[in-house]
Amino acid sequence: MMRYDQLWDVVIVGGGPAGLSAALILGRSRRSVALIDEGKPRHSVTKQAHGYLTRDGISPAAFRHAAYEELAQYDSVWRIEDVVTEAFKEQNRFLVSTYGGCKLYSRNIIIAAGVKDNLPPWQGMVQVYGKSVFLCPYCDGWERRDEPLAVFGNGNNLYAFTRKIYSWSKDLIVFTDGTAKLNEEQKLALQIRGIGLEEGKISQLQHTADGQLTHVNMRDGDNIARTGGFLLDTNERQATNIPEKLGIALTAAGHYETEHHGQTEVKGLYIIGDARTIFSGLVGAANDGYIVGEIINNDLLEQEWKKSGLH
Ligand SMILES: Cc1cc2nc3c(=O)[nH]c(=O)nc-3n(C[C@H](O)[C@H](O)[C@H](O)COP(=O)(O)OP(=O)(O)OC[C@H]3O[C@@H](n4cnc5c(N)ncnc54)[C@H](O)[C@@H]3O)c2cc1C
Incomplete structure (x- = not known):
């Protein structure tokens, strides 16, 4: 029987x-x-x-449900639906507090809270995001292959990102919502390949009731037909600042500074998944969890082994 006042081996923030x-x-x-x-x-x-091998095409809800069923077999795992608001380190343990009023003590804490996307403010963006406009071509490019696609974004990685999307569809228009940060050579390279460049301001993304993009409406009145697209970035933000409060710096790229496999300078604090990399994908995030689980178990075992040898 688990109790709120026991000392947990691990508290995991984020499921x-x-x-x-x-x-x-x-x-x-x-x-x-x-x-x-x-x-x-x-x-x-x-x-x-x-x-995700063996799960290709699974809905996010079904993925989670399958994981909950698997976890239910292990009676030392307690799943709590709540939001962690604070975590402090007190000597060799962490005190974790939740919005719902839980207070848990733990030897280790894993931050797996991910990041939150901060979408461009165009009308219709929220409705199309994840339905016909996506972030990751490896996740959703196949379903949109050979369609008339939009590439949305600007900045240093735009050229490389556009090239990447080109392997799923040759029918591309790049929308930079302002002067493109592309040099002349890059612009010419797009032009030669028949890739359009639209530097005007976007006013709205027109879509069907189920979030399928139909047109990109420009402020100058142009309506450009596109059936889907990819976003260069979503200006992601960490879902929790708990690691910062525990002394872990954010890098310029917006993820937390970690060592091998999500270990941090703070003993017992681990950061995994998107919080560690900004974009791990499902397999990468699951891999992080597996590795860090093994590292923590080995560490606990070492402490227990030493203790059990004392007379
Ligand atoms: C539109 C879109 C489509 C994608 N499609 C794919 C795909 O097809 N294939 C693929 O491999 N990847 C895909 N990804 C990427 C994938 O979703 C992420 O890389 C992956 O979910 C990261 O896993 P994670 O466990 O680190 O974080 P998340 O999956 O984001 O999970 C973090 C969890 O922590 C919770 N949380 C946050 N803060 C707190 C807190 N303070 N207390 C308690 N809980 C908290 C969140 O609510 C969430 O449940 C997609 C991403 C997007 C945006």
């Missing part, structure tokens, strides 16, 4: 693929785990997730 996978490996290692999750994984805006 996306990273946190769920860490919970699975730790549960299988007979470790006591409190998995606290707000229940809004990043890809929940989509209908289908792709690229």
Whole structure:
């Protein structure tokens, strides 16, 4: 029987693929785990997730449900639907507090809270995001192959990103919503390949009731037909600043500074998944969880082994 006032081996903040996978490996290692999750994984805006072997095309809800069923076999894993608001380190343990009033003590804490997308402010953007306009071509490019697509974005990575999308569709128009940050050579390279460049300001993304993009409306009155697209970036923000409060710096790229496999300078604090990389994908996030679960179990085992040898 688990109790709020026990000392947990691990508290996991966030139950996306990273946190769920860490919970699975730790549960299988007979470790006591409190998995606290707000229940809004990043890809929940989509209908289908792709690229996870044996799960290609699964809905985010079905993915989560399958993970919950698997975790239910391990009675040392306790899943709590709540939001972690604070975590402090007190000597060798962490005190974790939740919005719902839980207070848990733990030897280790894994931050698997992911990031939140901060979409461009164009009318219609929220409705098409994850339905016909996506972030990751490896996740959703196949379903949009050979369609008339938009590439939305500007900045240093625009040229490389456009090239990448070109391997799924040759019918591309790049919308930069202002003067393109492309040099003349890059502009020519797009032109030679028949890739359009639209530098005007976007006013609206027109779409069907189920979020399928139909037109990009420009402020100058042009309506450009497109059936889908990809966003260069979404100006992501960390879902929680708990690591910062515990002394972990954010890099210029917006993810937390970590060492090997999500270990941090703060003993017992681990950061995995999108919080560590900005974009891990489902497999990458699950892999992080697996590895960190093993690292934590080994660490706990070492402490217990030493203690059990004392007379
Ligand atoms: C539109 C879109 C489509 C995508 N499609 C795919 C795809 O097809 N294939 C693929 O591999 N990847 C896809 N991804 C990427 C994938 O969603 C992420 O890389 C992956 O979910 C990261 O996993 P994570 O566990 O790190 O974070 P998340 O999945 O975001 O999970 C974090 C969890 O932590 C919770 N949380 C946050 N803060 C707190 C807190 N303070 N307390 C408690 N809980 C908290 C959140 O609510 C959430 O449940 C897609 C992403 C987007 C945006």
